[in-house]
Amino acid sequence: MKGSRIGAWIAVIVGASYFIIPLLGTLEFSLRMRRGVYSIDAYASVFTDPQFRATFGYSMLMALLTIVFGMLLVVPTAYWVRLRVPRMRPIVEFITLLPLVIPAIVIVFGYLRMYNSSSVLPLTGNAMGTNILLVFSYITLSLPYVYRAVDTAMRAIDVRVLTEAAESLGASWTTIMFKCIFPNVMSGVLSGAFITLAIVMGEFTMAALLNRPAFGPYLQLVGANKAYEPSALAVIAFTITWLSMGLLNLISGARRGAPAR
Amino acid sequence: MSFLALNNIQKSFGPVQVVQNFNMNIEKGEFISFLGPSGCGKTTVLRMIAGFETPTGGTLYINGKDQRPLKPNQRNIGMVFQAYALFPNMTVYDNVAFGMKVAGAPKAETDSRVKEMLGLIKLDHLADRYPYQMSGGQQQRVALARALAVKPQVLLLDEPLSALDAKIRVSLREEIRAIQRQLGITTVFVTHDQEEALSISDRIVVMNAGKADQIGTPFEIYNTPATRFVASFVGTLNLIEAEVIDPASNCIRIGDQDITLKQSLASYNGGDKVSLALRPEAGSLSEGIKSDTALTGQVVSAHFLGSVIRTRMDVGGNVISFDMFNSPGVTPPVAGETVTLRFMAADLLVIRD
CATH class of the missing domain: 2.40.50.100 (RNA polymerase II/Efflux pump adaptor protein, barrel-sandwich hybrid domain)
Incomplete structure (x- = not known):
């Protein structure tokens, strides 16, 4: 008993060290920009860089749009599949998994062929069109995670009975969706949203090949040309991700104690 | 014509006919129970009245109006489900008020109706609770109040007591019957429990393999069963x-x-x-x-x-x-x-x- 507990602790320490030591190394390196002393010069350099603010703001906006439009696509789809065509579920699940096996570069080249300036729908012909295309591509990339998060949340409630109860009380389809279904799958929507945020903030291929000023290509650019700033950016990116995860845990923890509102 | 008239109602799921030429005339204010074993078609008939299933054949009239072209949200039917089906994100008050809000009723009228309904089920002190903070019996009473709040022309109860323990079942079924009598609402109650059906119904429809084997008062059903199935299923x-x-x-x-x-x-x-x-x-x-x-x-x-x-x-x-x-x-x-x-x-x- 005592031996197995020591073994478990050793496993935890080794596992934690595997993740923490490189991070500590990165953090430590990011603080050594000024020779001989620890400083936050690298962070100051990053935060004062107008490109950082521009790309970070741009990617945050893209993430927000991806979350909103992604949820408007995924929640009604998952709901409809559960309610009306449950036999289609394996097919829909397979389709949502495709972005995991089709490389982003293949998808983006497909976009470039389909929506170039000489096509019927020349989305790449202007910045707004390309931004729309980028949001679509982010929705595609996050689909495997978002669909599963929402579908799992739907499994926790009896979608069919709630729908029928609302219908018998005179509710229309939109009322059912926004008053009865969305609030009750909010935990899935939130976890999907945070995963989407993390994906969008770090995505490089789509943004670079569509030539958009996103945070992913900026990270790559800084990494290729500077020494300490990339480490600072990595720490910042980790912090953002952790904050997202922490927020997710906080919200889902609060939701375990209280219902969705 | 009766208040609720089902004439030659049929329903097939693919090649399987689950309801065969079902006929039933229910008068206003009657309490009717559909009694039968699992898979006999009783819930399917109920769901056709509610509009959740479309009959393959036959006609369905409520208060002289053909219900077949109407969607479930256009029929003004109250329904109580076995699994309560309360909206988890809403308080008891909001659940009961839901139907009236959807109908666009004025706030004061909604408030007064909700309070009246909560008083009827004796849960006015729990208006701010969420469904997860209540017992099964309490949740089902809220579901009943919610269904009644919209003043439905017919109340449908789909095995509402099945998920409750024995003691609560008895008290709640008496409460349901008392409320039904008080409001005079036409009610269809689905159950597989003969004691439940015998104790609270004006008339019972004993269903077997998609057909009504016998329709009669509890006394008639129990004392003079028409078929071998009724005789073996009841009592x-x-x-x-x-x-x-x-x-x-x-x-x-x-x-x-x-x-x-x-x-x-x-x-x-x-x-x-x-x-x-x-x-x-x-x-x-x-x-x-x-x-x-x-x-x-x-x-x-x-x-x-x-x-x-x-x-x-x-x-x-x-x-x-x-x-x-x-x-x-x-x-x-x-x-x-x-x-x-x-x-x-x-x-x-x-x-x-």
Whole structure:
């Protein structure tokens, strides 16, 4: 008993060290920009860089749009599949998994062929069109995670009975969706949203090949040309991700104690 | 035309016909129970009334209006589900107010109606609770209040007591019946529990394999079952196989004992096989009981059930159960003992297959 507990602790320490030591190394390196002393010069350099603010703001906006439009696509789809065509579920699940096996570069080249300036729908012909295309591509990339998060949340409630109860009380389809279904799958929507945020903030291929000023290509650019700033950016990116995860845990923890509102 | 009229209603799922030519006329304010085993089609009929299923054939009228073209949210029907189906994100108050808000009722009217409904189910002190903070019985009462708040023309109850424990079931079914009487609302109640159906219904529809085997008052259903299925499903009826000896004198033979029935056997021929039904409480071993006929047989077993002693006896290959009230002076029969069961011939009913 005592031996197995020591073994478990050793496993935890080794596992934690595997993740923490490189991070500590990165953090430590990011603080050594000024020779001989620890400083936050690298962070100051990053935060004062107008490109950082521009790309970070741009990617945050893209993430927000991806979350909103992604949820408007995924929640009604998952709901409809559960309610009306449950036999289609394996097919829909397979389709949502495709972005995991089709490389982003293949998808983006497909976009470039389909929506170039000489096509019927020349989305790449202007910045707004390309931004729309980028949001679509982010929705595609996050689909495997978002669909599963929402579908799992739907499994926790009896979608069919709630729908029928609302219908018998005179509710229309939109009322059912926004008053009865969305609030009750909010935990899935939130976890999907945070995963989407993390994906969008770090995505490089789509943004670079569509030539958009996103945070992913900026990270790559800084990494290729500077020494300490990339480490600072990595720490910042980790912090953002952790904050997202922490927020997710906080919200889902609060939701375990209280219902969705 | 009746308030709720179902004429030749049919429903098929692919090649399987789950409801066959179902006919039912329900008057305003009646409490009707659909009783039957799982898969007999009772919930499907209910769902067709609600609009959740579309009939394959037949007509469905409520208050003279054809319901078939109407969607569920256009029918003004209140429904209570087995799984409560309260909206988890809403308080009790918001759940009950939901239908009225959807209908665009003024706030003051909604507030007054919600308070009235919560008063009716005696849960006005729990208006701010969420469903997860309440017991199953309380949740189901809220579901009932929610269904009634919109003043539906028909109330549908889909096995609303099945998920509750025995004690709550009894009290809640009495509460449902009292509220139904108070509001005078036409109600259709689906259950597979015969005691529930017998105790609260004006009339019962016993369903079997998609058809209504018998429609009648609880008294009629229990005492004069029309078919073998009704006889076996409602109560613990003895089914006895007999042979017609003389149709003219209503004489039948059970094993080697002849009995004259009160019921006419004019439609039978001598030698025909008939099924007879006898309630366990209709017979007694006591000589003092009012009886005009008797059967003699050997005791197979005697079980002490508290207030009664249930005895099983063999008569010509038929095992007949009967109940004796327990009292300190009663000696239970023992297995193998020859006993005479006395009863009124009128209690022995010929039933259809």
